[in-house]
Amino acid sequence: MAYNGTNKPNRLINEKSPYLLQHAYNPVDWYPWGEEAFEKAKLEDKPIFLSIGYSTCHWCHVMERESFND
Template sequence: MELEQIYLDKGKDYTPRTQHLDKQGRAKFVNHLILESSPYLLQHAHNPVNWYPFSDEAFDKAKAENKPIFISIGYATCHWCHVMARESFENEEIARVMNEHFVCIKVDREERPDLDAIYMNAVQMMTGSGGWPLSVFLMP
């Protein structure tokens, strides 16, 4: 089923969390996070960034398109995660660059503490510090 149709099937009780609405109040953007159950990931389902959940599909896309991967790890009650979403992921020009040059993956650290631990440890070993939102760039 097409992502747009999945969004529409959510019905009138569903409120997209985005500033990008059409004249009817519907979200202009729908990405692969619309398929997720995590409240944090659903908060990003209408960003102009074409987010994927951490999945084989995302890694296969990166390999097929020979693009690096951008992973953003955060959680629903993280203040700075919301600031980054508002200042970066809701910005259409930034999203255009991200979508053109990367396969973008969003991770809810509360649902995937295993992934959070792996990537946080790697970032801390490389930089000496870490925190959220955690941004990681990798090759497929």
């Protein structure tokens, strides 16, 4: 999801990776890989959901649209 004038960025807005920046306006509380994510998961006793993708991967865009924006 791209910026539409009203949506707020998630934590990925501060990343350098062009791929991660593509997801900075997803309505998902994404955390980049790092201690902050691990600590939050530990404190909340929740598993880590790791999403791996590639900017030209068709199925990655389908998953984003159907799972992260819908």
